[in-house]
Amino acid sequence: MIRSIQGRLNIAFIGLTLTIFAILWVIQGSTLRGIAYEFVGTRLSSDVFTLLQAIERADGEWQLDTRRISPVYNQPMSGHYYQYQINEGDWVYSRSLWDEDIPTRDGFGVGQLHIALQMKNAEPWLVYDHTFQKQDGTVRIVLAEDVSSIEAELKRLGWWVGAVGVVFIAVLLLAQIFIIKRGLKSLTQVRQDIARLKQGDIRTLPCVETTEVSPLVDEINYMVDSMCMRLDRSRNAVGNLAHAAKTPLTVIDRQIEVLKQHSPNCAEALQQQSAELRGLMERELTRARIAGTALPGQRVMIDAEVEKLLKAMRMIHQEKGLQFEVDIKSKTFFPGERDDLIELLGNLIDNACKWAQSTVRISGVLSETCLTIFIEDDGPGIPSEKREQLLSRGERLDESVSGHGLGLSIVTDIVQQYQGCFELLDSDLGGLRVHLRLPRNRDTQLS
The missing domain is CATH 3.30.450 (Beta-Lactamase)
Known part of the structure; x- marks a missing residue:
């Protein structure tokens, strides 16, 4: 067919x-x-x-x-x-x-x-x-x-008429192809506009003059607006839930401190469960926030956000005096929500800073098919047999390093929501190298 x-x-x-x-x-x-x-x-x-x-x-x-x-x-x-x-x-x-x-x-x-x-x-x-x-x-x-x-x-005339008819049909067919292409030009323009919408060049589809196509464009724009409003309501609800949950957990933590004076063992067990509850809540709230993924037309320039993150990291890890090497190609953007990018890079860069001795390297490039980001450190690295364990929920290889161990697990959730992939490799700096790949378009399959 x-x-x-x-x-x-x-x-x-x-x-x-x-x-x-x-x-x-x-x-x-x-x-x-x-x-x-x-x-x-x-x-x-x-x-x-x-x-x-x-x-x-x-x-x-x-x-x-x-x-x-x-x-x-x-x-x-x-x-x-x-x-x-x-x-x-x-x-x-x-x-x-x-x-x-x-x-x-x-x-x-x-x-x-x-x-x-x-x-x-x-x-x-x-x-x-x-x-x-x-x-x-x-x-x-x-x-x-x-x-x-x-x-x-008569036979000769019939052949001549047939030949002229074939030429005439060919001319008519070419004329029809031209007319149909002109008639479908508005659909071609809509397809190109949808591609631009997916790329983030525009936020809504521009209007078209064709009467038959205009309702389709209006419905698509209405659907995009509805998605935006639903996502805003969802994230507002998530934010309200996170804010409402802080007070009961704070009260529980205070009661645990009081309980330590009478029953240290019981208090320690409750404190461990409270910390686990905080971690699980943070994880589920993060997953709920990114569940909507990126809306069409959204893009975030990576170099600007990396600079903001590095300012915060220099203050957090000021005592280590880390040196940051940044190589982000111009016009490299993240095809999604800014909050997702901050969550993604924030966890990866923070982990690199925790383990680095002196240097953290961040590089990124945007190709026609995907966004590629590398985050490296000169820390002790991770043996290949333990890297899968690190990606498991809540796992930490070294309990002496602060954090509840959910960072890379949250990164995994975000990457999966954007249909991307990432892997842990050896860096030429001597430590760990995180290789992150995200598709530029949602319909692109990464190989």
């Missing part, structure tokens, strides 16, 4: 045009043949009456005055022939017939006329058969004309 609108229209047009052309071809062939045979029949009718007048009865015998008929009937095999009989006697043949005769039918009476196309020696003859009453006798005159030359010309 052809899915292309243009392809369907072209096939329908070709089928309809060929059908009409075939009908017209048959009609014109039949019409021209009828006109040609009518012309020949008219000439034969004139020759019949000329021949009838040339047949006279003298001294009791019927004779033909050959001086009164066309000389063409006296030329052997000229293509013009006659034969006649008087009172159903013997046939008298023209010299042009030579030793042949004209095919006739029996049973014709006086005044009867019969015109038919008959084959003689594999050649078409138009036979004109008419019976007259003259004086006291019956005269039957049969004329024939070889119309093979007419048939050849």
Whole structure:
């Protein structure tokens, strides 16, 4: 089944045009043949009456005055022939017939006329058969004309008409393709605008002048606006939930501090569960916040956000005196929410700062298909057999390093929501290298 609108229209047009052309071809062939045979029949009718007048009865015998008929009937095999009989006697043949005769039918009476196309020696003859009453006798005159030359010309004309028709159909098809392309230009423009919307170049689809396409554009813009409002409501609800949960957890923590004076073991167990509850709540709230993923038309320039994050990291890890190497290509953007980018890079850069000895390197580039980011440090690194454990929920390889261990797990959730991937590798700085890849378009599959 052809899915292309243009392809369907072209096939329908070709089928309809060929059908009409075939009908017209048959009609014109039949019409021209009828006109040609009518012309020949008219000439034969004139020759019949000329021949009838040339047949006279003298001294009791019927004779033909050959001086009164066309000389063409006296030329052997000229293509013009006659034969006649008087009172159903013997046939008298023209010299042009030579030793042949004209095919006739029996049973014709006086005044009867019969015109038919008959084959003689594999050649078409138009036979004109008419019976007259003259004086006291019956005269039957049969004329024939070889119309093979007419048939050849009609056949040649048919081929010419067919060739012209093919050229005409081709011209019409090209014209239709041009017209259809112009007619579908608005759909092509909408497709390009949707691609720009996915890339983040525009926030809504521009209006189109085509009456049939304009409602589609309006519905898409309405859907985008609805998604924005739903996501805003969802994130507001998540924020309210996070704010409301802080107070009960704070009260629980204070009660745990009081409980430590009377039952340290019980307080320590409750404190551990409280910390676990905080971590799980943070994780689920983060997952809920990124569940909507990026809306169409959103993009965040990475270099500016990295600079803001590094200012915060320099203050947080001021005592380590870290050196940051940044190589973000110009016009490199994140195709999604700014909060997701901050959550993503914030966790990765913070982990790199915690383990780095002196240097953290951040690089990124945007290709036609995906965004690639590398975050490296010169720390001790992670053995390959323990890297999968690090990505597990809540796992930490070194309990002496602060943090609840959910950072990389949250990163995994964000990357999965954006249909990306990341892996832990060895860095040439000596530590860990995080390789992050996110598709530029949501319909792009990363290999």
